[in-house]
Amino acid sequence: MPRIFNIQRFSTHDGPGIRTTVFFKGCPLACAWCHNPESQAASPELMVDADRCVSCGSCVPACPEHAISRDGEGRIVTDRDRCAACGACADACPAGIREITGDLQLPVRDLVRRLLADRMFFERSGGGVTLSGGECLAQDVSYLEELCRTLHGEGVHVAADTCGLAPREIVERLLPFVDLWLYDVKALDDEVHRRYTGHGNAPILANLEYLADRGATLNVRVPVVRPVNDGERDIAALAAYIRNRIGDVRVSLLPYHTAGNGKYRRLGRQVDARAFAVPAAEHMERLRQICIGQGLTDVEIGG
Known part of the structure; x- marks a missing residue:
């Protein structure tokens, strides 16, 4: 049974409306800038x-x-x-x-019962439930499918916040029950992606293209981290890829922040020695304009 390290109510940054976000523990990536380091390991x-x-x-x-x-x-x-x-x-x-952290395990029926307690807020705001992590797609697929099917059957909007690194079978099985895919793309360059996350991006892009080809509703989210992927050429290439291969979907440029650094100390770990800088607001706006110049019409900073 998957482990949960947080159930965050009244969330407004994990999809439309007021949402309840379930944070599952365990992630196949090891992003050097991760702001939820307690989510990486699958164990408590x-x-x-x-x-x-x-x-x-x-x-x-x-x-x-x-x-x-x-x-x-x-x-x-x-x-x-x-x-x-x-x-x-x-x-x-x-x-x-x-x-x-991560000692909570709930059968699907019990988790659904908790989530439906917020149904009134979902209905009034156009919100719903977001599955996050860690990596939600790294969890038991039968559990995920039952959870998403049950919520979907209850008329609850379901979003999956994912890094995209998962077996195709999981994506296929959840596709009918997920209303929105909040899909992270860390870097278009495979070598850069591997250097900073521990894994290449080929299967991630393949799953993204699979979802696009099947008409899934996508919000591509790009964590902008200096000096990893914040160059104008980097963002221009990524925007062109999204527009030409995925479509004119919503793109969220997420500026790197240091809010999670204290969690490393609480876990007895050191913050990654590589220097990551918070991009300036002016630079973020320049990157947004570059995305628009590549033909993307719905580009936001944050989200």
């Missing part, structure tokens, strides 16, 4: 807000793996290699600075 993980730790020591005896101790200065330290992410330390922490 411990997150610790060490800056708020008062070193009370309640977590030390609670850990069955003896992964928590004090250092020479009396501070609480966690041996990540020994941690089993069981949650005992989180239960014992009076300050609430320890949590296990």
